[in-house]
Amino acid sequence: MKSFERVVRSAPETMTKTSLPADWRTVETCLTAEIRNGRLSPGEQLPPEPALMARFAVGRHSVRRALAALQTRGLVQTLQGSGTYVRRTELLGYRLSERTRFSRNLLDQGREPSARFLRGAELVAPPEVAEVLDLPPGARAYNILRLGFADAVPINLSNAWYPARRFPGLLEACQAGGGASEVLAAHGVDDYLRLRSTIVTRLPTADEASWLDQPATHPVLVVRKVDADLSGVPITCSETVWAGERVQLLVDNERPPESKGRAHQEMTDVDR
Structure with missing residues (x-):
């Protein structure tokens, strides 16, 4: 009689129902094979x-x-309240340019953008934040933490700072589910430009890995940036942590010609 080990090894990997006992390793092996051979396609929900x-x-x-082992290997992701899905293999190409906008970036690629407010506070700006935003010592700033999604999958965690005196009501607007852009526009900042971006890579903290729903052993991309109004005054700085296995950052060195013309006209209008 065949041993149990030999029976398991000879069993078809894509069987629809197993008639013999199995442990978690067999479950992992069979599901891995179905992901690799395409029977379970990227984005498909597991039973x-x-x-x-x-x-x-x-x-x-x-x-x-077994599902935890598959997630650690980066083959599946479990979304709370939704289920477990095969990870998409294609990377989202997120463009960093002079006019980087989260929603437009995703919509241009056929992805559905969304964001969740996690927490916020009005605080005395830390010295490094005050320096970047050109604030006097003791000035207060809003600190906003938000989680960004593409097609309901978490892709980034943004920790942003805004001058509280210049943008009153911004914290309350974000807490109510709105975006910062509406408050900026209400205070005369209809458009803004990226002054600089710094990109580094590292391993995520435990909290970052949890929010981004990725293994703590997989690197993240970190973008530290400063935005300014069209007169060059800084309006926000942030550190955004991106899920490295889902996103690639594309750096645009130049604006498109039509963007250059629009920026010139807007800056001329401001000068007036």
Whole structure:
């Protein structure tokens, strides 16, 4: 009689129902094979836990351990309240330019942008923030933490600072689910430019990995940037942590010709 080990090894990897006992490693192996051979395609939702338990004749603990192993390897992602999905293999190309805008960046690629306000506060600006925003010592600033999504998948975590005196009401607007752009426009900043961007890579903190729903062993991309109004006065600085396995950053060295013309006209209008 064949040993149990030999039976498991000879079992088809893409079987629809397992008639023999299996442990979490067998569940992981079979699901890995189905992801690799395309039976489970990128973005597809895996069957719910009860269905996997019935298929492989295992308990809930074995299914969850197998899914955790797949997630650690970067093959699937589990979205709270939604389910477990095969990770998309294509990277989102996020462009960094003089006029970088999150929503427009994603919409241009056929992705649905959204954001979630996580927390915010009005604080005395730390010295390094005050220096970047050209604020006097003791000036207050809003600190806003938001999570950005593409097609409901988390892709970035933004930690931004804004001068509180110049933009009163910004914190309340963000807490209510609105964006900062409306408040900026209400205070005369209809348009703004990127002064500089600094890009580094590192491993995420435990909180960052949790928010971005990625393994703590996978690197993230970090963009530190400063934006200014059209007269060159800084209006915000931020550090944005991007999920490195889902996003690639594309740096545009020059503005498109039509953008240059528009910027020139806008700056001329401001000078007037």
